[in-house]
Amino acid sequence: PVPAGAPAAAVPVGHAAAAVPLPAVAPEDERPLAEGELRRFGPGVPAAAAAVWHGETEPDRPVRRKGRRRLLAVLLLLALLALLAWRWYSPSLAVTSVAVATDPAGPPCGGAAVVTATAQTNGHAGKVRYRWVRSDGGTSGELVQSVPEGTRQADLVLRWTFDGHGTMQATATVEILSPGQHTAAASFTYSCP
16 A cells, blocks of 8 residues: 555556545636736647747748739730720711602502612611601601611611692602711602592
8 A cells, every 4th residue: 555645656566556636726727827928829829920920931922923914904905905996997887879769659549658768888887867858848857777787778768648638749858967968859749539
């Protein structure tokens, strides 16, 4: 048997040791701090960061890719300039001539005359702005006809309806407002006994 109060290391090997009470120790977070001592939580500062903090090594700097950024900026600028040049220097739509046709016999009683203006173009895409003026004082107001690329003519149609009895000499005039300015007219007779 081990005498009471003997250190645990004095127990001979191969013998059963009696339970020895250990002194009570306060947990780390409850123990009062000594002067200048810090209480730390978590895993602490990584060794690499501590070495940089103490000036023992240089910090790792990210590799900068200025060359790629500059190349991307130059490519975007070139694409923008190409788009602007294409819009400014591509030929625009032009109307070269206009002709108007209809049935010279005119419409039947209570019928409608179909008057067609054919505008010849240069084949480029764009919009034709025009209006119809009738000899009875009526006007269509400004109308717009889209012309797709490759189309060399645009048909502008007026449907003029008549009602009542009598005879009237009628004239329909188309005025191309843009691109350019052109005018053409066609006449017919409305007759209803």
